[in-house]
Amino acid sequence: DGEELYQSARRCLAEHDHEGAALFYRRAAELGHARAQCSYGKCLYLGSGVAKDPAEAFRWFGYAARAGLDIAQYNLGIMYLKGVHVQKDREMAKRYFALAAQNGHEEAAKILEKLN
Secondary structure: OHHHHHHHHHHHHHOOOHHHHHHHHHHHHHOOOHHHHHHHHHHHHHOOOOOOOHHHHHHHHHHHHHOOOHHHHHHHHHHHHHOOOOOOOHHHHHHHHHHHHHOOOHHHHHHHHHHO
């Protein structure tokens, strides 16, 4: 199941096996596990264990964000703010930071305050 695969990925990371972690995150993400979707997106964003691919990172962050995961919403806000894979869009960044802040992400709330 997704949670079991997600935990396998975390064990791989603890052993510094980034390729193994990315593989397990992807498999869990494909099963709809929101935290795995976000974690796989981070792998893609950073090029950790997989080839760097901001477009795919954006897609996986989007799945997790739609599931209500605050860190994924925050990550999309950062991508819009910096213009990574997407056109810089301050309003979209604020939208995602607001969603993340509503879901308890403190850093998103701080950034949102600075942007307003």
